[in-house]
Amino acid sequence: MFEYSCSGTHLANWVLSQVNDTAGAIFPKRKKWSFYIKVFYPAGSDKSALMILVANQNECVVFIPIDETIDAQQIRSILKPELIWSLRSDFKWASYQRILLTCERQHSRVLEQLDEKNTGNTVLVLSSESVYFSRGNFENPRLEYRLSQIEYDPDLIPGFFPDSRLKVEETIQKSLFYQHFFHGLNRLWLQGEKSIPLRSIVSRSVPCWSHFRRVDQKRMMELINTELETVFQRFFEGLLTLDIYRKKASSQPEVIIVFPDPPETKKIMSIWRRQQKSALEYLHGAAKQLSIDELQLSTN
């Protein structure tokens, strides 16, 4: 039996898939549920985390996805009451429920950290078979009932929120991010653009870009820049190049992606398409060595 493991984005996407008008969704749209996503920095941490707010007119359910990138200190600060207080000051809902959302693999680690005495903690777990509460439950009994009725397949969760695991360098399955990134480049190339600042295309490819702290943005930019240097050199020789632009000799350098002429033949397009495919395979493979259970359950 393998423990199911997945990223925080995947967990977030599961929640987002539950706002729907199809039969069986936990938060039906016709009952005025709506979805918000927020990037936040747990107190005392410089690493970002995601928060999904699901709310109707009165109540707000706050899901916080915990994957391997969220460390013990962050969990501690997520559990503090201050988190809800700050939401209360920002929003006007009458009641808030905080739910830690995690996958089977991270589950025991999360449980260890929970204070036994504090019964208010609620943990929802995604496994390869089902979604269940290992601690607590929905305060709203109707949600509880709908949860017991849902159809669930971890392999078919829709990608509402594109993968943004670039926020942490060590554990990246980069190919999804770069798929999104290339998607952006494709349009610009077909539209006949000559060049685009890297910053501008990255900010369009990373959801919530402007909500990340400066340092995080800088770190992501550097990471992408380095990676693209290798990737462009290896796969897009003569097609795409990175250029440095300075307004004045003393100004900050700005990295620019330079496009080739817009495609005129199908052949160039198919070369372009093939190179993107190989680049993604390379990024996928270079990202990390996969463990057996991930091959079995999440990645393959």
Next chain:
Amino acid sequence: MSFLAVLKERIRQQFGPGHFREDDFSFLQPGGNDHLVQFLYKNYSDEYWELDDWNRNHLLLIDIAESLDIEFKLDDDGLFAVLQSPGNGETRQVQAIIDLRDELLAIVYYFGEAKKCLRLNQRLIQSPIFHPCYLDSEMLVRIVEVFERVIGIEYDFEQLPALFLEPVVMKGQMRGDPVHGIFVEYSRRFSSYLNICVISGYLTDGAQGSLTLNGDGAIRTDSCRLSSFIEIVGYVLDILIKKYQTLSQNCLTQWSPLLEHRVLELTGKPIEIRLPFSVEKIDGLIRFLVNGTKDPMFLGISERISRKLWSIKSTEIRTTEQIEFEVAEDLIRVFLRERGTIPLYDKVEKFLRQHVSAHLENWNQ
């Protein structure tokens, strides 16, 4: 006054009162016996949505004039536009009236000789500004309810060898009296393979003329009563308005920032299409979605995201509209992120109905 009564009034103004003495039989025939109506999706660029109706419609007509060299004249109230044949004074004839009242759809009524009407329509639907509304096979079958008898169908279904091990082909056309019975039998027994693209029949009013509905959003008729004509246009219009409203209101997956709270709000959901049977060669389907055929032609990339699911992001080469898919053997999700992608979705749906399964369980059910 009903939606179409306003139009009738407008046509009366254009042609003068004399023409409508025999109201019920001479509605759209100042110059010939054939009538043609085309439903079009107005493919505005996003900036246009910031304008008021009059300006938006006005700019649309300017775009048409520029790209097609066809000059429609907008009425003072900005609701209808009229195209007159070139010429002077008495000889000038009204060739077409566009009804621009719906915010998403335009309805073009053609007058005069059939050939000219068809030619003009051909030019309009090929322009990037208009997209001919797609009436899928299941909609056409629903519309059949207003017919007394079906007297002709064309059906076109051909699974691709690139997608299926033993592709099914069901193509053909039938005309004549027995069609009605056969049609009923076929749609009961072969719903997954019967992809109807043209259907014609008699209306219930006992008139001589027949009426033909085309999957590309056109209705043609010869000598049909005004009341029946209005009934069928209204019926099709309701179905189409509902379709395109659903697509643009519920099926555009968009993130909108709420600045004061630093959160992103999610609106819309992807279109989920369930296939009644599995695609046997999933690679073939993925290849189509990153590559396309002639129309649409895509530049896209695919990536496997789970044991069952592939993520595909494609850009149409001609329009540079972007569309995203998630594909499993019996499930296709389509993410539309912008309004301009709706015509592209129609093309993809048309491909699926023609080459994968004629019956699709989707948002429309």
